[in-house]
Amino acid sequence: MSHAPVIQNAHYLANQEHRESNARSYPRRIPIAIKEASGITVKDVEGKVYIDCLSGAGTLALGHNHPVVIEAIQQVLNSHLPLHTLDITTPVKDEFVEELFSSLPEEFASRAKIQFCGPAGADAVEAALKLVKTATGRRSILSFHGAYHGMTHGALSLTGNVGPKQSVASLMPDVHFLPYPYSYRCPFNQGGELGEQIGHQYVQHVLDDPESGIVSPAGLIMEIVQGEGGVIPAPDNWVRQIRSITRERGIPLIVDEVQTGLGRTGKLFAFEHADIIPDVVILSKAIGGSLPLAVVVYDKSLDQWAPGAHAGTFRGNQMAMAAGIATIRFIRENKLETNAAQMGNRLISHLKEIQKNSSSIGEVRGRGLMVGVEIVNTQLKSNAIGSYPAYPELARQIQQECFTRGLILELGGRYGSVVRFLPPLLITEEQVDHICGIFDEAVRAAEKKWLHT
């Protein structure tokens, strides 16, 4: 029997580098070609298995190739359904809307309308912007420092990270950024509840001062847990304050649940932690059950746009809707949001133990299975509230040490110095413990290279 020679990662990576755009990003830090994937693991073309705590940037709520997802896709393939229908309805689409609406709080769902968008989160963000601008007749939008809403022109305008914005001229005008409650790096040098309080007083001031320079906004967009911005959960009380401030002033509140949506933070939707009802909710990633799908769900009072006001060829992906139904159902039936909360707490408490023996972990934080570890340089001076400068080189080294030990983690946050954990919602206690064992070793190895040589 003859065995075909294994084509090495290096071959695919060289081809990729040769042919793909210079904008490619993940392969620079995760240099493999993936051949197979199942649950929480992926296997590269050389047969090495990795634990995947990136999960397609939070898309794979049930991990890779979950049987209910595969079965749902196969059923569509066997049923003669059209695979593509623009926004013409089908029984699968009807069922998807039913399933999604029944997972949203009744108070919101009973007044909700849905717009199917082009299949990326950023397109749903674009749709939400157009929706609130049309409904209010206003033009300015409020966003937050550290926000991430995607890479299209409008969505990028709302994003905090100036890196990808610097080289793109004339982004959407009239976007204003407000301070997010990032306690470790509090913009008011206070942190904690005082920092939060000053934060919402500042928001009120900006909205009420006739000389703040900001005309009455069409909407305020926010993440309840900033993901790409460095895994920063907003305190519930702060979220409630923002809801009251916007409601009192008739400003539609847009909650971007693209990354938090469907159980990841310990509730099906992250806004439920603060017990608020937004005016607009943006969903993508997990709702397509691994396949591309994005929607905006919003209060019907905002439904003032004209027929065709938002369109997009790929709004009718039946396989994504079927995979989405299976995923939403599986999450709800198995209460995976509760597992996310419990496993997230376990992960955070292990990481806090690791922090005790480390000289470079500034903060461990998160909500549910969105967890981040901020890597800092304690050899430099701390500021007035005890925070140290970011240490991106060391964060990168920790990521690399994890990778060589078979653990895929991503970086985010200011200067890319937050190590992020985004595992599937099905993760078990044993897997959490195993991951933390690898991470502990990796932190020690990286610190040895950067701090003690």
Ligand SMILES: Cc1ncc(COP(=O)(O)O)c(C=O)c1O
């Ligand atoms: C909160 C949030 N909004 C929007 C987006 C953009 O989604 P997409 O990359 O599918 O355009 C992302 C992607 O990570 C996100 O995390």
